[in-house]
Amino acid sequence: MTDLVYIGRALLSVSDKTGLLDLARALHDRGIELISTGGTANALRADGMPVRDVSEITGFPEMMDGRVKTLHPNVHGGLLALRDDDEHLLAMAAHGIEPIDLLVVNLYPFEATVARGGSYEDCIENIDIGGPAMIRAAAKNHRFVNVVTDVQDYPALLAELDAHDGATGLAFRQKLALTAYARTAAYDSAVSGWMAQTLGEVPRYRSFAGTLSSHLRYGENPHQAAAFYTDGSARPGVATARQWQGKELSYNNINDTDAAFELVAEFPADDTPAVAIIKHANPCGVATGATLAEAYARAYDCDRTSAFGGIVALNRPLDGPTAEKIAEIFTEVVIAPGADDAAKSVFAAKKNLRLLTTLGLPDPRAPGLAVRQVSGGFLVQDKDTAEVPELKVVTKRQPTEAEMADALIAWKVAKHVKSNAIVYVKDAATVGIGAGQMSRVDSTRIAARKAEDAAEAMGLPAPLTKGCAAASDAFFPFADGVEVLAAVGATCVIQPGGSVRDAEVIEAADRLGLAMIFTGQRHFRH
Structure with missing residues (x-):
């Protein structure tokens, strides 16, 4: 039949x-x-x-x-x-x-x-x-x-x-x-x-959909099948970007490139040039500068080792001088709102480097959903689109204007670092990042060690963290974390507050001469 x-x-x-x-x-x-x-x-x-x-x-x-x-x-x-x-x-x-x-x-x-x-x-x-x-x-x-x-x-x-x-x-x-x-x-x-x-309702039944964009070679590991779906939104990013060169993006490339671009979007293009370098979905360097080239160099200096094979995101169109600096080391992907002919010419000699342009930055305040699958179901939450909240200085010493500016940058970056997160910023550039530790004190120490490594790589005397501002994505449950910050040279700390031991933490900050700012808002990223 x-x-x-x-x-x-x-x-x-x-x-x-x-x-x-x-x-x-x-x-x-x-x-x-x-x-x-x-x-x-x-x-x-x-x-x-x-x-x-x-x-x-x-x-x-x-x-x-x-x-x-x-x-x-x-x-x-x-x-x-x-x-x-x-x-x-x-x-x-x-x-x-x-x-x-x-x-x-x-x-x-x-x-x-x-x-x-x-x-x-x-x-x-x-x-x-x-x-x-x-x-x-x-x-x-x-x-x-x-x-x-x-x-x-x-x-x-x-x-x-x-x-x-x-x-x-x-x-x-x-x-x-x-x-x-x-x-x-x-x-x-x-x-x-x-x-x-x-x-503004939480529906009784929830479904999500996408359109197949590409079959991927594999997922996070070669034994995992994977594909990339787009949701049809016009949000600038890896899903809507034009790829100018390089081999096809992998699962990990897409995930890391999205993380990099969402982070750099926290810095408006009409404000100051900014660059974020991402490795395994965590930032290893973020900085602003007078030019994109300067911002890239300062971000790179935060962790030169981790930047190798990383993802670079820029908040302004890529230019030739910046492209030349990026091309000095192996980089997986560069994503920017645009790229001039000089930049494209520089990258043309790097056949494995992917260049993506998006014609804009995503709005970090635009509403959206974050979804994660668990056994037997999935979790749905609003994206973390919170703006910098009303700040409250809780210590006797007020932060200086420079400390406050660095603290706000550290706070923006900490939002994009896996918890527990500690970020050190000095002169508008990260100098140490500690990510994904079970203990906040460990993240604090790792960030300090990263700063020591960066100083050694640049041939500068340690610590780079002297006089820096530090951000913690969630409150310090004990005073020990603040004591480590002070020991490595931090002079200002921004954190959510809300611990039952806040009084002890504030007392430690006063005793150590730190300025401490409470945000009343945390940025867990698991």
């Missing part, structure tokens, strides 16, 4: 008319009858192709501004009827229902309407009803019906028809059905997600 299905009749109803005329012509040339709706039918007629209006099939005109046109037994019966079931065939004959062997539908542009900031009413009007209903019907009956929901599948459909003299195989129809169900699921996910955000 053959699994081939010959296509005699096709229903076309598309919002995105890319490739429509070429597809319709190819179907018509193969003797396939065309049925269509509204604007799609008009486009086909304008091109000289014979087409039947769906209203001719249903016996009803399109009505209610096009809201009702395909929701009819003559359409859904033609899609859902089992061709090998005598009762179905008798019902079709009794009610004048003609079989539909191919459905080509893409949906109202709901996601695009949301992305461009459409009004509530516009978004509602762009929720497709008839399209998903037809797609699901055709996909369910894929033993007999082909359903195409993506322009990318038009060439594959025609190739399949050529390979089987006007028919398609079951395996092909199954793949089309899979894509169809995934598309309607993603569409419904977009609608429900938008409504949850718009209404």
Whole structure:
């Protein structure tokens, strides 16, 4: 028994008319009858192709501004009827229902309407009803019906028809059905997600969706399969960037590049040039400077060893002098809002270096969701978009203007360091970063050791931390952490506060001559 299905009749109803005329012509040339709706039918007629209006099939005109046109037994019966079931065939004959062997539908542009900031009413009007209903019907009956929901599948459909003299195989129809169900699921996910955000509700059911961007060679490790999906948002970043050169991005490249760009976005481009260098999703150097080249050099000096093979993110378009400095060591990826010809020319000699440009910085204050899978479910939270809060100096000594400026930079960086996090900043550049330790004191010591290593690499006397500001992503539970900070030369500390031993911590800071700032807000990053 053959699994081939010959296509005699096709229903076309598309919002995105890319490739429509070429597809319709190819179907018509193969003797396939065309049925269509509204604007799609008009486009086909304008091109000289014979087409039947769906209203001719249903016996009803399109009505209610096009809201009702395909929701009819003559359409859904033609899609859902089992061709090998005598009762179905008798019902079709009794009610004048003609079989539909191919459905080509893409949906109202709901996601695009949301992305461009459409009004509530516009978004509602762009929720497709008839399209998903037809797609699901055709996909369910894929033993007999082909359903195409993506322009990318038009060439594959025609190739399949050529390979089987006007028919398609079951395996092909199954793949089309899979894509169809995934598309309607993603569409419904977009609608429900938008409504949850718009209404400020935590929905009872939560779903997420994306569009396949690329198959990756592997995941975090070679034995893990992986792929990259985009969510359709216009947020500048690795998902929307243009890659100018270099081999394809890996799973780890994408993860680290995103971390780097989100961090550097904390420094507005119209403020001062800033550079962040990331390794394994943690910053190993962040700095500002009079120029990008200076900012890069200062960020690099924080941890020259870790910067090797790292990710570099810039808050301004990359220029030639900065590119020359970056090219002095092996770098995996450079991401920036843009790049001039001189920079591209410098990197052209580095075939393994990936250069990405984004045409903008992501807004670090824009709302979004962070999702993490756990056994049996997943955790969902708002992204950490908090601005620098109202600050409270809790020590006898007030921070100097320079200490306050460095403290605020340290606080921005600490937000992007895995907990427990300690960041030392001196003169607008990190000089030591301690990340991901079970003990906050250990992070404090590791950051100090990093500073010692940096001083040795530059041939400078230690400690670089003398006179620096230190940031802690969460409160100090005991005074010992503050004592270590003072021992390495920190003179100002910014931290959330909120410990039951805050009084002891403040007393230690006063005793050691430190200025201490409470934010009342923590930045755990696990």
